[in-house]
Structures are given as structure tokens and as C-alpha cells.
Amino acid sequence: MKAAKKLPWIILAILALAAFLRLYNLGNESLWLDEAVNVLLCKEGPGSVIDVCVDDGVHPPFYFLLLNLWILIFGQSEVAIRLLSALLGIIAVFLTYKVGCEVFNRRVGLIASLFLAISSFAVYYSQEVLPYSMLLVLTLLSFILFLRVLRAEKPQKTHFLFYALVNVLLCYTHLFGVFTVGAQVLYYLFYRRRYAKARRVFWGTQAVTLAFFSPWIYVLVTNGILGDTAGGLAWIPEPSFSVINSITRALTGAGFIEKAWGAFLMWFFLSLCLAGVFYFPKALQWRGSGEEVQNTGKPPLASLFAGPMIVLVLLWLLFPFFLSLILSFAYKPMMVDRYLIGVIPALCLLAACGIENVASFIGVGGLRAKVTAVMLIAIVAAVSLVGLHSYYVDYHKLDWRAATAFIEQDAQPGDAIVFYPDYEHWPFDYYYEGEHELAVISYKEILEDEGAAAVNERLWLVQLPASANRDINVQRELYYRFGDEALIRRGIFEPLVVYLFDI
Structure with missing residues (x-):
């Protein structure tokens, strides 16, 4: 009992x-x-x-x-x-x-x-x-x-x-x-x-x-x-x-x-x-x-x-x-x-x-x-x-909260943003509450002349590290295209990295 x-x-x-x-x-x-x-x-x-x-x-x-x-x-x-x-x-x-x-x-x-x-x-x-x-x-x-x-x-x-x-x-x-x-x-x-x-x-x-x-x-x-x-x-x-x-x-x-x-x-x-x-x-x-x-x-x-x-x-x-x-x-x-x-x-x-x-x-x-x-x-x-x-x-998930806050504090009207891979925009969409709407462009488009021409002046890049299904380094490609001096800001949120280019 x-x-x-x-x-x-x-x-x-x-x-x-x-x-x-x-x-x-x-x-x-x-x-x-x-x-x-x-x-x-x-x-x-x-x-x-x-x-x-x-x-x-x-x-x-x-x-x-x-x-x-x-x-x-x-x-x-x-x-x-x-x-x-x-x-x-x-x-x-x-x-x-x-x-x-x-x-x-x-x-x-x-x-x-x-x-x-x-x-x-x-x-x-x-x-x-x-x-x-x-x-x-x-x-x-x-x-x-x-x-x-x-x-x-x-x-x-x-x-x-x-x-x-x-x-x-x-x-x-x-x-x-x-x-x-x-x-x-x-x-x-x-x-x-x-x-x-x-x-x-x-x-x-x-x-x-x-x-x-x-x-x-x-x-x-x-x-x-x-x-x-x-x-x-x-x-x-x-x-x-x-x-x-x-x-x-x-x-x-x-x-x-x-x-x-x-x-x-x-x-x-x-x-x-x-x-x-x-x-x-x-x-x-x-x-x-x-x-x-x-x-x-x-x-x-x-x-x-x-x-x-x-x-x-x-x-x-x-x-x-x-x-x-x-x-x-x-x-x-x-x-x-x-x-x-x-x-x-x-x-x-x-x-x-x-x-x-x-x-x-x-x-x-x-x-x-x-x-x-x-x-x-x-x-x-x-x-x-x-x-x-x-x-x-x-164990840590990708710090989308901090990465999005980093973008929010410096976003300006007319800014564009690229995600690599493209589908990673979802967490950003959940967290972003900035005043300015950012134009989302595919990374494939931005690597072409027409896509780059569509960008006004400033471009945000949110990139995940390379892996078996992510074999393109978009940041490096943008360096080749616009030069190292185009990079004006970078935020590292391991392993997520945010870049801001003035192109």
C-alpha cells in the first residue's frame, strides 16, 4: 500500500x-x-x-x-x-x-x-x-x-x-x-x-x-x-x-x-x-x-x-x-x-x-x-x-533575430536584399519589422547584368555557408563584379553572415 x-x-x-x-x-x-x-x-x-x-x-x-x-x-x-x-x-x-x-x-x-x-x-x-x-x-x-x-x-x-x-x-x-x-x-x-x-x-x-x-x-x-x-x-x-x-x-x-x-x-x-x-x-x-x-x-x-x-x-x-x-x-x-x-x-x-x-x-x-x-x-x-x-x-539555431535587427537598424528606402539560398527568406520575413520595405531579388538574378542593373544603390546579402547543396559563394561573386570597396558593412552571426554593398 x-x-x-x-x-x-x-x-x-x-x-x-x-x-x-x-x-x-x-x-x-x-x-x-x-x-x-x-x-x-x-x-x-x-x-x-x-x-x-x-x-x-x-x-x-x-x-x-x-x-x-x-x-x-x-x-x-x-x-x-x-x-x-x-x-x-x-x-x-x-x-x-x-x-x-x-x-x-x-x-x-x-x-x-x-x-x-x-x-x-x-x-x-x-x-x-x-x-x-x-x-x-x-x-x-x-x-x-x-x-x-x-x-x-x-x-x-x-x-x-x-x-x-x-x-x-x-x-x-x-x-x-x-x-x-x-x-x-x-x-x-x-x-x-x-x-x-x-x-x-x-x-x-x-x-x-x-x-x-x-x-x-x-x-x-x-x-x-x-x-x-x-x-x-x-x-x-x-x-x-x-x-x-x-x-x-x-x-x-x-x-x-x-x-x-x-x-x-x-x-x-x-x-x-x-x-x-x-x-x-x-x-x-x-x-x-x-x-x-x-x-x-x-x-x-x-x-x-x-x-x-x-x-x-x-x-x-x-x-x-x-x-x-x-x-x-x-x-x-x-x-x-x-x-x-x-x-x-x-x-x-x-x-x-x-x-x-x-x-x-x-x-x-x-x-x-x-x-x-x-x-x-x-x-x-x-x-x-x-x-x-x-x-x-x-547547439544553436541560426540567429535570424539578431541578423534581422542588424539589417533593420541601417535599412534605407530603395535597398534590395538577396538571400542565399533563396528559400531562407522565411525567417527574415518573420522577424523583419523595419520601416522600409526591401526589394527581394534572387541570387541568380543578381549575378546577371540585368539583375544587378535593377538594384538602385545598396544591396544586402544574407548568406549561409557553403555545403553540399550550397556551392555558390555569392559574396565572392559580388566582390569580383563590384570590387572589395563596394562592401560597406558586414555582420557575422555564425554561421550566418550579412553583407551590405554600395554598388
Whole structure:
């Protein structure tokens, strides 16, 4: 009874930690490209949001419609617009606890929720104006409702309605939500006899989900990843060992940790997950007596594997991962770490099960088991804190706020501005509140005689450093054309550089 009374306080402490990590420095960094695009597009209204999403054909509109409503209510400051993702990230930690309780027990739920709370990857996307915290929350809700549908003694309309609603919203939040639904369908097919009572509700839900998602399937066929363009996926590299390793590091919370410590956390976490797949207390029984093996007729190795709930969590983890990998090789690259954010709770649950299993192997219910569990949790937490420190201290987005202020204080009527690359104008558009409107010119035009002739006298250049897809040094080209003396001002906001030319 005492332990049961303490549990709510523990989850409250974990939620407080999750809230602190997700709200800390929430508005400290400038918006980067994708965030600025989302905010400025959502300001245009629901109709424009849907039009842009349909034209893009890759990103479904639900999150952006919600963001449009959020901006209308709370405004568009960095803190206000990022607060939506932060709150969703905190909710995801609580839902991970609930899933752990539903699938295993409270201890597993608590450990898994702690791991999600301190995951630098989850914290990062809880501080971005992007749909991934929403994807995480809806994935967790979908699995909770899926389990309740399967376990209900009698079919219930509320389970049917909420499960169908969540799955529709999940699919309209991100296309990888479809993979989550696919994992659930696969699990039900494996255990359809066990859950025969849920047959009508389960398949009815899938039919409703398919019916409501069918308009977007049409968009996918015509404009999206099933069509000929799929421009929204063109930037994704083909999977390689380094790409898969980078994705795995990120999902295990090691993405912000350099070198050996990052590799250590990744492999340690994966080892705990592997330990979670096996049920060690059974192995202890077999050590004491071979009688159970003879009675069941099962070989020891087969009996070591845990039951249906572990299979469910494995499908939750592996189905989206390997399906995206297969499709990336067979069709178009689409494997990105943030697209797979929905599998992180499955990793946390398996790692929590692994800690329970290793601890029970050391000593069932005794002091040694508790000490072992605490030590394993402490190792994960300590190395994860290194990643969080690196994220808060060492990682910085482009300082568009300062760069834009630099331009505002010296902008004059008739000034023109060039961005390299061209699409980086979005963060500037979000921050610029200057008195004078600047004429935006493409960098391709400015490098031609006609484009240069269109400039009155002064030209601002905002340039990002060269990379694999940015191989033109516009500043150097302008030096060649107009001479070094044309440069009258420069502002460095690493790695962003702003130049002012008098031409």
C-alpha cells in the first residue's frame, strides 16, 4: 500500500522534470527555416493551409490547422508558438506512463516515462514549431485506445468513436501515422483468435479510418509521394549505414552526445531493449527444475520470449522502422529520424522491461534487484544529461533575430536584399519589422547584368555557408563584379553572415 501511494508522487515529479526541460529556454533561440514557414503559412488562414498542404502533397494538414487556431488565440511570439509543442511533449510523457501501466506494470510505466522525459531528441522536438510532438501524442493515444478495444468484454461505442477519431487525426498529422496503424493491424492479425470479441469494433475502426483518410490518399496519388513529384521528400538522402546509425543514435537520445559517450548510450540503451524482449524469471525457474519444460513441451529458448504485449511493443518499434527502410530502397528515400519519433515510447518501454528483467535475474524482489534497477536507470539518466547539456549549451539555431535587427537598424528606402539560398527568406520575413520595405531579388538574378542593373544603390546579402547543396559563394561573386570597396558593412552571426554593398 505504501508503494502504491508513492507512485503518483513519482510520476508528478517526472512530469515536473519533463515540463522544466521542455519549457527551459523555450524562446531563447530564433525560429529556423521550417518553423518560420509553418508560422507564416498558418497566419494566412485555414484555406491557405489546406491549399499549401495539398500542393505539397507530403504533409497532411491537421497540425497546421491546429497551429493556425493556436496563433489566433496566443499570438506568434517564439514562446507562444513553441508552447504548443512543449505542452504536447509533457502530455506524451504522461501517456507513456499510462501505456506502460496498461501493457506491463506501474514500475515499467514510471521508468519508461522518465526515459522519455530526459530524451534530448524528444525535448528538442518539444521546442520546435513542427508536428512531431503531436505525432508522438497521437501515437500513444492510438495504442492506449487500441488496447482498450482489444480488452473490452463487450463492444463499446465510446472505444470505437475515440479510437477511430485518434487514428484519423494521427494519419492527418503525418504520413508515418499510417505505419502506426499498420503495426496495430499486423498485431491483430497475429492474435485475432485471442481478441475475437473485438473483431467488429477493430475492423469497423479501420474502415472508418480508411474512409476519412481516402481524400488524402487521392492527394498522395496525384501530388504526393505516390505521384511523380514528391518534392517535399527530395532532400532526404538514401539510407546508408551512417544514416541508419545516426537515426538510431537520435532515437535512443544520443544524438547530441559526441563520440564515445554517444555510442555508449546508444548501445547500452539497445542492450536494455534486447533484455526487455526476454523474460528472465522463467529462466531462473528452469535453472531450479526442468519439470516445467517437460510439462509445457517448449524448449527453454522459446519459453524465454515474453508474451503478446512484448510482441505488440516490438511491432510498434520495428514495423515503422523497417517499412520506411524498405520503401526508401524500393521507392523513394523517406527515412528520417524525426518521422520515426512515434517509436521512441516503444524503445523506452522495452528498455524499462529490460531493467526489470535484469534486476529480477540478479535477485527477485530483494535489495540487490532494487539496487541493480536504480544503477541501470542512473547510468541512462547520467549520460542522457550530457546530451541535454550539449543541446542547451552547445547547439544553436541560426540567429535570424539578431541578423534581422542588424539589417533593420541601417535599412534605407530603395535597398534590395538577396538571400542565399533563396528559400531562407522565411525567417527574415518573420522577424523583419523595419520601416522600409526591401526589394527581394534572387541570387541568380543578381549575378546577371540585368539583375544587378535593377538594384538602385545598396544591396544586402544574407548568406549561409557553403555545403553540399550550397556551392555558390555569392559574396565572392559580388566582390569580383563590384570590387572589395563596394562592401560597406558586414555582420557575422555564425554561421550566418550579412553583407551590405554600395554598388
